[in-house]
Amino acid sequence: MSRSKKSMFWMVFLLSMVPLAQSTEYEEVYANPEDELYAEITEVLSHEDLKGAVTGISVRDAQSGSIIYQKNGDTRLRPASSMKLMTGAAALRLLGDxxxxxxxxxxxxxxRGGVLTGNLYIKGYGDPALTTDDLDRISEQLKKKGIHRVKGNLVADDTWYDDTRLSLDLPWSDEQEYYGAQISGLTLSPDTDYDAGTVIIQVTPAAQEEKAPNITISPKTSYVKIHNEAKTGKADSKKTIKITRKHGTNQVYITGSIAKNASSSKAWIAVDNPTGYTLDLFKRSLVKSGIKVTGKEVNGKLRTGAIKLATDQSPPLKDIMNPYFKLSNNTISEGLVKEAGRVKGTEGSWEEGLSIIESHYEALGINEADMLMRDGSGVSHVSLITPNTLSSLLYKAQSEPWYQTYLNSLPVAGMSDRSVGGTLRNRMRGTPAEGVIMAKTGSISTVSSLSGYVKGTAGNKYTFSIIINNAIDEDNLKDIEDDIAIILASH
Structure with a gap:
């Protein structure tokens, strides 16, 4: 069949920009450069690794919202981390940047006299950006009030959110991974990437063979127990270091071998119960500030009538959005769902948060029938969304007051600075897409996605979404996405 005949069968639809109270209308669109795009993208989609897979693509004109190319555009697919585009838009709309x-x-x-008689409470309100530096500032506030001793317990109150720590569909094998960290109303990040609820474990070879390697943990904490069963191997030997946390505990085992001339191995390991972890680090901060606590460290609830002594605030959401999108931070995403439920609903739970977000689908230009949202990060293999829905969301976002925060937080193709390029920093370098594609990446087993904007000289040219599902061989999926993105950047 000739390309012109193919085009006769290829019918795409335009979601009209009528007020949302009116019925949704569609019209057939044959917009340039559809024929050229059709031919070039069709060639890319003939890749061997896509046989047996399902590929969904939607490309819209960023000015009009017209769909100029689609393939399986209305097919619900697993989006992986492209789902964060939905969660981020909802959070900015509900909470403000x-x-x-x-x-x-x-x-x-x-x-009295520098002594606190009774309990000292630390109450969390879901801050994913809380660090040991913040705890130190809190301790300094207490020290400036003349406090040097607490004759009572140190109590952690995490009741801002419910006590369900893991999202419904998180695989058990991901529980120790940084991207599978537990969500708590009181949690702590070991870094400014805001990998909340994790510790950083570094393994460095010893000077002599067969000796146990050196282990450091950051931030320093006794909450996680290290079992070093690894050894230092011969120079240039294969690195086989494995770091695992025993399920339901904070017992971390380090096994394998690291060559004596090898670079160190580093891993971010999610802790079990981030609340207790944060409490341990708060006590360490108090001691460092010269404040002694004589009681125990316990989980509990703030007593009615308690007296506020200190407060710490996170950076504004517009700053948190940068590591969220750029580095595809799952913990921030799931926390945002619970925060939406707690602030705009009745409780800080996934069920309530997702319900609140769903109630705003229409305002974001989304048809409820086109998606199933089971988590905020897209790690779920049950969550579904259509490519046309994502490209529409991206189009609609351009008219929102929080759009610049949204856009500027996305990874930028080929930009080597991690805070700019994020997960796209090593992709599409030296191509027409470098610096032009601003998009959210996504990857879970058998799934890959790329959704975002194609930047023009005067505003965006296109919004697009590429979602690949059911791919057994995943090695070339990112290259396939990049090839399509480069085509879009070249038009």
Missing amino acids: DYRFKTEVYADRKP
Whole structure:
């Protein structure tokens, strides 16, 4: 069949930009450069690795919203981390880009003579950006009040969210991974990427063969117990270091071998119960500030009538969105779902948060029938969305007051600076797509996706979504996405 005849069968639809209260209308669109795009993208889609897979693509004109190319555009597919585009848009709409999380410290009663008699409470409000530096600032606030001793327990209150730590469909094998970290109302990040609920474990070879390698843990904590069963191998020997956390515990085992001339191995390991982890680090911060706690460290609830002594605030959401999108941070994503439920609904749970987000589908230009949202990050293999829905969301976002935050937080193709290029920093370098594609990447087993904007000289040229499902050989999927993105950047 000739290309012109193929085009006769290829019918795409335009979602009209009528007020949302009116019925949705569609019209047939034959927009240039559809024929050229059709031929070039069709050639890419003939790749051997796509046989037996399902590929969905949607490309819209960024100015009009017209669909100029689609393949399986209305087919619901697993989006992987492209789902974060939906969660991020909802969070910015519901909370605002200046929204801040907080952490507060309370006491049962006022200190007297530098001594607090009764419990000292640290209450979390879901801050994914809380670090040890923040805890140190809180401790300094207490020290400036003259406090040097707490004659009572140190109590962690994480009741801002419910006590369900893991999203419904998270695979058990991901529980120890940084991207599978537990969600708590009181959690702590070991870095400014805001990998909340994790510790960083580094393995460095010893000077002599057969000796146990050196292990460091950051931030320093006794909450995680290290079992070093590894050894230092011969120079240039294969590195076989494995770091695992025993299910349901904070017992971390390090096994395997690391060559004595090898570089160190580093891993971010999710802890079990981030609340207790944060509490341990808070006590260490208090001690460092010269404040002694005589009681125990316990989970509990803030007592009615307790006196507020200190407060810490997170950076605004617009700053948190940068590592969220650029580095595809799952923990921030799932926290945003719970925060939406807690702030705009009745409780900080996935069920309530997803329900609140769903109630805003229409305002974001989304048809409820076109998606199934089971989590915020897209790690779920049950979550579904159509490529046309994602390209429509991206189109609609351009008219929102939070759009610049949304756009600027996306990874930029080929930009080597990690804070700019993010997960696209090593992709599409030296091509017409470098610096032009601003998009969210996505990967889970058998799934790959890329959804975002094609930047023009005067505003965006296109919004697009590429979702590949059921791919057994995943080695070339990113290259296939890049080839399509380069075609879009070249038109």
